[in-house]
Amino acid sequence: MxxxxxxxSLMLRDQARNFLGDRCSPKVVRQVLEGNQPYAESLWREMAEMGWMAAAIPEEFGGAGLGYEALCVIAQELGRVLAPVPFSSSIYLASEAILAAGSNEQRHALIPSLADGSKIGTVALAEGIGETNADTIATVAHNSVLNGAKWPVQDGLIADFAIVVARDEQGIGLYLVHLKGDKVDSSSISTFGPSHGQSKFVFNKTEAERLGRVGDHWPILQSVIDRAAILTAFEQIGGVEVCLDMAxxxxxxxxxxxRxxxxxxxxxHKxxxxxxxxEIARSNAYYGAWALSQETSYLPRAAAAARVSATEAYRIASKENIQTHGGVGFTWEFDCHLYYRHAKTLALxxxxxxxxxxxxxxxxEAPTSAEERMNGF
Amino acid sequence: MDFNDTPEEAAFRLEVRGFLKANAALKGTAGPANFRGEIGAAELAAAKAWQATKAAAGYAGITLPKRWGGREAPAIMQVIYAQEEEKYSVPTGVFDIGLGMCLPSVIHYADPELSDRLVPSALRGEEIWCQLFSEPAGGSDLAALRTRAERAGDEWIINGQKIWTSGAHLSDWGLLVARTDPTVSKHAGLTVFIVDMKLPGIEIRPIHQMSGASHFNEVFFTNLKIPDAYRLGEVGKGWRVSLTTLMNERLTGGFIIRRPDISDLVDLCRLLTVGDRPAIKADGVRQRIAAWYVRSQGIKLTQFRTLTALSRGKEPGPENSIGKLVNASMAQEIADYGLDLMDAGGLAMDPELAPLNMLFQEAFLATPGSRIAGGTDEILRNIIAERVLEMPADIRVDKNIPFNQIPTG
Structure with missing residues (x-):
């Protein structure tokens, strides 16, 4: 044990911290927050050169095959600096969804371009206010044509393609939609988030390609979301660390x-x-990191615990950071609000x-057998 | 990072499971637990028998030298044993203070002959220890203690009073911190001793707790004589020895009532109904359980992280304070919430009427003590702020003046 x-991993963490400390100051975040840039494009290119997007992607698809522990470490560092890059959309979500549900042809066609950062992907799941689940999804696919609307879609305006969650004959399907060109009606949505654009997609007889695996994609998507939740927990922990240090x-x-x-x-005491x-959130996230690298049956539980705990920690740390600063913490110029905004962005x-x-x-509730109690944490 | 056992760890875990299965009852299958912390003759005999069984099988001092009956195994094996034992209903409470707090200090500071005399008998459960630290004038401000130790040749004469001494009435040995020099500043005039609790000159009076139980005591010393050979550490260095003990207290949790825990709450919520369905299906209830689950899981995993550091030869750091801080409050909140779910019926403090052998009612009255014993919530927050976050120490107006010139009242 x-x-x-x-x-x-600890060496990678130190490298990433030094690099991001140098390249991703709060000024870079503010360029995006204040609407001057859709994302930090030069930072994104440098991250690609360092192989961060490729870290956990299998070598077969142009990745480095370093495993998820490396990705967790990178996530934590990106979280510390609120990196305004489409890393989570492209890597935790789009790449993972294609790996899990795509045909071999689709994986070979799409994943290498995500691994080298030349293309940006995103996943379009939410449909407005309220919980989105298998019963509520209203976007429909029929004969590879999509109708419906998705919002908010993170990094939707800078993405080259989206994986769109839609209802179809097999249950829920994941559909590849190319975004460059004018086939998708996409518009920017104003948000309180500091470092990522959000957008709305409207599909009106939009052509799409179903990811290759036959059958209902909903369980696959849930597994992708669980994995993304663990990686996001590391981003959240990075943010908590910085809030605590700042305060x-x-x-x-x-x-x-x-005095x-x-x-x-x-x-x-605060x-x-x-x-x-x-520390509670960190320990839950560590367990999540382990579950992620092991494909253990505890992954969904570990993911949910990591997410609940990291969300709560960031909520408290970001609000109390402002409070500790007093009046200046409430100004636009101080960086406290960037973290407060980002904490809620990641929480939602x-x-x-x-x-x-x-x-x-x-x-x-599910595992209550004596055997589970014997083995479980 | 690897939460899986190595082959050696897996083999050890299997061995531990075999031992526990053969010698103890799984939680939930045993009879009523003793939540009040009150220990009568029957409980004491059961606790001693269990400790002896454990020691005979080599599980009482897993990391300790073989000559004391230990295994000289890495700290991680201790964790594995604790993980497995936690699933069983076993009476360990009476030994927590001795094995968890007093003995680490004895082992660290006593000479080999004294350790050889004291450690094996404690591991076998033959001798019980208590910690003689707090006083009426020195609780959170421990270094304000007034019990005097005056040298007389090869002996020390002890006069004074201790309070909140858990298990003093059951104990064979005590770890005493006393003032040997009132003319120097308060932290500099302390010395630690080992006390034979059966000697004349010691009077023990039980304290009636708000819960109705009496597991701790007042202890009075009148011209008690202690040989100098029973001194731990140098004269005047008692504060440092005390800190070793206190750090281990926070690591082991000391005498803390940790029930009801998250699984007790889940058990209760399966029994009770809210509206027309089990409480565990009610949205609001689920939010509360989930929030407490991630906290208890987080603390458990933090302790494993600490022990990973320990097994690599690092000292347990002050971040261990978080476990006690979180668990004590959480037990109090869970007890309170459990009663709330019972509505008016929750008032019944009667094992025939109250669910789960009235655990929640007992805990409602017992858990305030857990937030005080072993460092109050407030002291623990100070420790985290000062030792971990490196924030400035509190202003201490009595720190640099001789103890006998500090105003009292």
């Missing part, structure tokens, strides 16, 4: 009532509580906390 990342450093440097703000128990949330992205708590309970 070993509950720590490998030496190689602590500000409190240590600020003098009030003749450091950080010497007051009201502040110390940040101690944030630390507790961070794959479905909210209530949704994931119910999902966790479904998994927890």
């Amino acid at each position: 070993n509950f720590e990342f490998s030496e190689e 602590r450093d500000y409190a240590k440097g600020r003098t009030v009532f003749g 450091p703000l950080a010497s007051f128990q009201a502040i110390k 940040l101690a509580d944030v630390f507790v949330e961070l 992205r794959l479905g909210g906390a209530r949704f994931w708590m119910n999902r966790l309970m479904d998994h927890l």
Whole structure:
């Protein structure tokens, strides 16, 4: 048993932290937040050169085959700097969906271009306000033609193609739609998120190609979402770490009532509580990372626990960071709000906390046999 | 990262499972548990018998030297044993303080002959230990303690009073911190001793707790004589020895009531109904269970992370404080919520009427103590803020003046 990342992963983490510290300052995030750029394109290209997109993709499809532990480490570092790049859309979601549901031909055609960063993919699942599930999906596919609407779709305006979740004769199908050209009516949606564009797609007799695996794709999609939830948890933990450091450093440097703000128990206890949330979330995410690399039957439960815990930790850390800063924390110029915005963005992205708590309970209720109790954590 | 067992670990786990299956009852299949922490003659005999069984099979001191009956195995094997034992209903509570807190300090500071005398008998459950630290004037502010130890040749004469001493009435040995020099600053004048609890000069009075139970005591010393050979560490270095003990207290959890835990709540929610369906199917209930599940899971996994560090030769860090901080509050909240789900019927504190052998009612009254014992929530938050987050220490107006000049009242 070993509950720590490998030496190689820790080296990768240090490299990524140095690189991103240099290339992805809050100024880069603000370029996207303030609408000057749709994403940090030059950062994206450099990440591709360093092979980050390829990290967990099998070598057969142009990847590095380093495994998911490496991807978790990269995710955490991207989360620390709120990297405004379509990494999660393209890698956690589109690439994983094609790997899981695509035909061999589709995988060979699409995944290498995601692995080298030359193409951007995304997954279009949500259909507006409220929970999206197998019963609610209204986008319909018939004879490889799509009708319906999807929003919000993260990175939809910069993506080359989308994997669209639609109802069809086999249940739920994943459909490949090429976005370049004018076949899809896509428009930008304003959001409070700081580092990713969101868009709305309207399909009106839009041509699409079903991913190759025969049958209902819904269970496959659920597995992709579980895996994305674990990787997102690492992004969230990266954000929590930075919020805690920001609050602590500000409190240590600020003098009030003749002594450091950080010497007051009201502040110390608040940040101690944030630390507790961070460690709880980190431990759940580590277990998720292990489940991800092992394909264990506990993956759905580990994923839901990692997600619920990371979402809660980031919620608390990002709001208390603003509170610790006081008035300046509420200004546009200070970076606290970037993290507050991003915390909620990540919390909603794959479905909210209530949704994931119910999902966790479904998994927890199922295994009650003595054998599971014997083996389970 | 690999949560799977290595072949050696898997073999050890299999062996542990075999031992437990042959010698203990799985949780949920045993009779009523003793949630109040009160230990009568029958409970004491059962606890001693279990500890002896464990020791005979070599599971009492897994990481300790073989000459004491240990296995000299890596710390991870201790984790594996704990994971497996946790699934069984076994009476370990009475030994937690001795094995978890006192003995690590004894092993660290005592000379080999004294350790050889004290460690094996504690591992076999023949001798029970208590921790004589807190005083009426020194709880969270432990270093304000006033019990005096005065040197008389090869002996020390002890006078004073301890309080909140769990299990003192059952104990054969105690770990005592006393003031040997009141003319220096408060942390500098302390020394730690081992006390034979059966000696004259010791009076033990039970404290009646708000829960109705009495598992801890006041302990009075009147001209108690301790040989200098029973001193642990140097004279005046008792604070450092105490910190070793306290850090181990936070690592092992000390004498903390951790029930009801998440599985108790799930059991309750399967029994009760909300509206026309089992409580566990009610949306609001599910949110609460899920939130507590990830916390308890997070703490459990954090402890494994700590032990990974331990098994690589690193010291257990102050981040261990989070386990006790989270678990004590969580048990209190779960108890409270469980009662809430019972509505008016939850008032019944009667094993015939209350679900799960009135665990939730008992815990409602017992859990406030868990948030105080072994470091209050507030002290633990201070430790995290100061030792982990490196925030400034509290202002301590009594820190650098001689102890006997500190104002009292």
